Amino acid sequence: MTGTATSDTRVRLIDAAADLIAAAPGEDFSLRAVCDAVGVKMPTLYHFFGSKQGLIDAVVERGFDLYLGEKAAMESSGDPIQDIRAGWDAHVAFGLANPGFYTLMYGKVRPGYSPAAQSRPSEILLALTTRAADQGRLVVAPEQAAAHVLVTNVGVTLRQIVLAAADPELSAAVREGTIAAITGTGAQPRNPLAAAVEIAAAHPDVLGRAETQLLVEWLTKLGEQSPAAPTA
Amino acid sequence: MTGTATSDTRVRLIDAAADLIAAAPGEDFSLRAVCDAVGVKMPTLYHFFGSKQGLIDAVVERGFDLYLGEKAAMESSGDPIQDIRAGWDAHVAFGLANPGFYTLMYGKVRPGYSPAAQSRPSEILLALTTRAADQGRLVVAPEQAAAHVLVTNVGVTLRQIVLAAADPELSAAVREGTIAAITGTGAQPRNPLAAAVEIAAAHPDVLGRAETQLLVEWLTKLGEQSPAAPTA
């Protein structure tokens, strides 16, 4: 508790574990290897963390500290949507730079449990979407918008980690697609016939399936043969 | 090779492993537990699969077989975008129904490696985006569109698995956001349905008088009852 030299061993154990995890992200690691790296025996580790999961939790906590530290260093642009963009990119960058930490923080897929510390950045995101909603710039509830952003942001980050290759183009595309979805600001205005096709296809229950299919067929034919509506 | 009763043990081992994995998705499982369930000793398992990873690979392969089996049972609507929607929902449904299989298929985050069988459904998706692109309905390359859909689809599925709760609203929101992003059909400054009505009415010769009239009727109904029809 006092943070004197006694807790130094604890910190060194966490660091050693983080190093081992970073050396093989997603893989398992040995507690004995951690202890050897620190020059200590297993009961010492168990004295501090109680279990392997306890050590992992401590590493995860440290990961979120690191992540939030970077996040805190960013200054707000004043525009919540712009801040969401910056937060998105920071999230992806952190994941690619620290795949060991990131896979523990967001990459463990065990039904029913996710690290409690996930709520910390999630609340920051929710604050941003709430501000955006207050400014009337969202077409969905701030909670839904935050969930939407989180899901796609994590998804695109994990994908880049498993592919072992940064894909800024994909990240940007998904980011803008997500922002467009929650703000309702689509891309450029485009062929209204094509847009009508999408609307009809998105709601096949309104007209019925057969009618919708025929409608789509007609609209497509209209788009091909009508000089007023060139297909882009 | 002959597929006689000899290979029955192999299949039963895979089934037993799949059951154990399904019982604790994302968790590790013991080879001895698999052997006990089948009533066989470890060397038998190693005779067939060579290693634990070999068994896991076989289970993953079986998972993709199952998934593609369900996918093959779906009939195409004729509209590639609509097929992408159906494929999206099928993907999420499979993941939620088979979290054990799914976490092995798409939930393992190890940099540099992902199951080779992932390419099978990916190619189906790419075929759909390619068809959509041929119809001039995409604003990005088919490969990028497929990557975008895959990333968000997997992301939203994994999220629902870790939350241990289906969230059809979130899935639909991300799905439509993704489709809007690749088709370029976001919210329009002007109602595209109304614009489509004008175009159709201006070219009654393309479809014929009766069809055009019916088309206009449908588009109007769609505009009245579709909640996604942009109003602002």
Next chain:
DNA sequence: TTACCGGATGTAGCAGTGCTATATGAATCA
């Protein structure tokens, strides 16, 4: 028939794992 051979399975045991009961040194405090 007899001998053989290869695939399938069992016995026994390796090294390594997470974890723990117990003990010892050192520091703190009454």
Next chain:
DNA sequence: TGATTCATATAGCACTGCTACATCCGGTAA
């Protein structure tokens, strides 16, 4: 000083993935 508490070590348990070796059993060839 004596007592208590924290940090660390020794030793070992139960379990893991994995494997060298031996055994059975069915088909094939002489």
